[in-house]
Amino acid sequence: MTTIDPSLMSDRTLLRYIMVTYHAPHLHALPRLRAATAGLSAVVIGEKSRLGALEIALRQLEFLLTHHQRKEETRLFPLIVRGDYAAASASAAEMSREHEQLDALLTRLSELTDGFRTEDPALERLWAALRSLHDAAVEHHRLEETVLFPRFRKEEESP
Ligand SMILES: [Fe+2]
């Protein structure tokens, strides 16, 4: 399968790519991961407090990410499509601050799982799924910061 470089996509195609590749899968994965974490805390001995902390972090991530993505899809992305780069730039500044909060929560997930490594077979599947979510979300935020946002931030700064 050929992978198209997102930096070569038109604005509309890139926005669609972000929604299909990251937004929808994140929203699908988070409630499942939270439920799996809650379910495991009853059966995995010695991990109760860590799994509890993990469940709280996942709950916070789900809440913040859901609102963040909704704001992008209902405010920022339509401004980009309309070519209103000044308003888009202001909205993106808020989104960048939220990326920092979200990335801090993703780091917390990594810390709580020892970098998603475990010797316990009961945790392997969940840790691997959390690693996938972590890696995809980090990649998602990096794509927006380094490929999407500079398109209109640069445009706004030019004379
Ligand atoms: Fe996004």
Ligand SMILES: [Fe+2]
């Ligand atoms: Fe974002």
